[in-house]
Amino acid sequence: MNLSYLVQINRLPGNEDIELPKKMSELASGFDLYAAVEKEMVMEPGTRILVPTGFAIAMPAGLEAQIRPRSGLAYKHGITCLNTPGTIDADYRGEIKVLLINLGDEPFTITRNERIAQMVFQEVPEVELEQVDKLSDTVRGAGGFGHTGK
Numbered sequence: 001m002n003l004s005y006l007v008q009i010n011r012l013p014g015n016e017d018i019e020l021p022k023k024m025s026e027l028a029s030g031f032d033l034y035a036a037v038e039k040e041m042v043m044e045p046g047t048r049i050l051v052p053t054g055f056a057i058a059m060p061a062g063l064e065a066q067i068r069p070r071s072g073l074a075y076k077h078g079i080t081c082l083n084t085p086g087t088i089d090a091d092y093r094g095e096i097k098v099l100l101i102n103l104g105d106e107p108f109t110i111t112r113n114e115r116i117a118q119m120v121f122q123e124v125p126e127v128e129l130e131q132v133d134k135l136s137d138t139v140r141g142a143g144g145f146g147h148t149g150k
């Protein structure tokens with residue numbers, strides 16, 4: 001496993017004031033992502049919003065990026081990522097966006113340059129699917145969804 005990768009990042013025009021993704025501690029897993037909303041956006045309870053981040057990336061083949069919620073926002077305000085973890089494909093060159101949903105009871109205001117989520121890079125093995133007529137036997141078999149008890 002290669003533990004060091006270089007990922008290119010491109011700040012998109014009009015976002016010169018937006019912080020680039022940043023690790024907030026030395027060994028943090030995620031780079032925090034900053035909201036590139038033009039003006040304050042109010043999220044009413046139960047509503048979702050696609051938040052721009054103001055940047056695009058190009059990562060080497062064999063990596064993906066995951067967009068994950070920040071636990072503080074989730075705990076304090078019920079703000080999370082609807083599609084968590086969001087999947088950024090290695091061949092995606094568009095702006096990274098964050099799909100937030102307000103599961104709390106109160107309206108939540110997103111301000112420009114506020115940290116709204118985090119981006120974690122992961123290795124993705126190359127997998128080829130082989131179609132077969134029968135799969136190997138296991139003790140579990142088809143048991144799932146609570147099959148082993150509570």
Ligand SMILES: O=c1ccn([C@H]2C[C@H](O)[C@@H](COP(=O)(O)OP(=O)(O)OP(=O)(O)O)O2)c(=O)[nH]1
Pocket residue numbers: 067083085086087088089090092095096097098099
């Ligand atoms: O939270 C996310 C999830 C996805 N994307 C971008 C990057 C990703 O590579 C692309 C497609 O995402 P995904 O495969 O999850 O969505 P889809 O609905 O399958 O769209 P597509 O048909 O474009 O693959 O959208 C984001 O910016 N943020």
Ligand SMILES: [Mg+2]
Pocket residue numbers: none
């Ligand atoms: Mg897809």
